[in-house]
Amino acid sequence: MLMKNKTVLITGCRRGMGRAMVEVFAANGADIYAHARAETAEFLADMAQLAEKYQVNIWPLFFDMTDHAAMKLAVKRLIADKCCLDAVINNAGITHNSLFQMTTEAQLRQQLEVNFFAVYLFSQFMVKLMMRHKKGSLVNIASTAGEDGNPGKSAYGASKAALIAMTKSVAAELGEHGIRANAIAPGITDTDMLLTMPEHVVEAARQSTDLRREGLPAEIAETALFLASDLSSYITGQTLRVDGGLK
Template identity: 75%
Template sequence: MLMKDKTVLITGCSRGIGRAMLEAFATHGANIYAHARVENARFLHDIQTISQKHNVEIWPVFFDATDYSAMKQAVKRIMADKRPLDALVNNAGITLNSLFQMTSEAQLRMQFEVNFFSVYLFTQYIAKLMVRNKRGSIINISSTAGEDGNPGKSAYGSSKAALIAMTKSVAAELGETGIRANCIAPGITDTDMLLTMSEQVVETAKAGADLRRAGSPNEIAEAALFLASDLSSYITGQVIRVDGGA
């Protein structure tokens, strides 16, 4: 098992790619801090089921990405546990499909608030834990929209591009402490986010991939598992595209 007896923190675990990551990391023996935006019975039952199935510890963590006070309280709780943290996966995020001329200031600010500012600050807090232990892997979930400039993705893509730039700087600054930082840039992936896109846009995206299909959440989760594990011990500051050859 790739993550046996290691501890991982994953944000946005309640569904989609985050839920797939939860299962993948637990399958490989990781103990997990599993973040969700709000506490609910379904999520608590889900993590209990996965915990028992794979014989690992899973601790729920709740906060809204825009509530920095709640975020700090969650970090304090994690620090109080005094467990060495081996990997952080910043998966939580929101999407927006809006033409450049039609995107409001409020929409633009919310994209950056959730997809970039909250990730930046949260990573600052968690990196302090990793620096103490002189090891750790930070994995940020960006998007191919952060590199490709897709129509209708100016705000979303810009927030994800900022995440890529941050990741490369973090890798350069923290590398000497034994901490690695990388991005995963998924292409079109079969999650609830597809529901925000028209059928024509989805089919065009699939046709534009060499594999002629959307990716699955499990395929993104496996890339994160690789970057968190010792198999990628000499990989840092990179953007790994998981896009079917788009």
């Protein structure tokens, strides 16, 4: 098991790629801090079931990524737990589709607030914990939209492009401390985000890939596992596209 005796924190674990990441990491022996925005009985039961299934510890964490005070409280819990984080997966994010001329200031700010500012500030806290132990892997979930300039995704793409740039700088700054930073840029993936797109747009996206299909959440999760594990110990500052050969 790739993550036996290691501890990982994953944000945005309620569904989609985040939920898949919890299962993939648990199946590989990791103890997990599983973040969600709000506490629900359903989420607690789901995490407990996965912990029992794979015989690992899964500790739910609840806070809104844009609530800096709540974020600090979560970090205090990690400190109180004397947590030694081996990897952090910044998965939580939102999407917005609208043409450039139709995107409001509020929509733009929301994209940047959740997808970039919140991740940036949270990562600062997480890196401080990693630096105490001179090791760690930071994995940021970006998007091909951050590199490709897709129509209708100017705000979303800008937020993910900023995340990619941040990843490269963090890797350059923290390599000497034994901390790696990489990003994953998923292409079209079978998550709730597809529901925000018209079916003809989704089908066109499928046909624009070499594999003629959307990716699965587990395929993104397995890539995150690779980047978090020692299998990628000499990889840092990279953005790994997981896009089925998107053209």
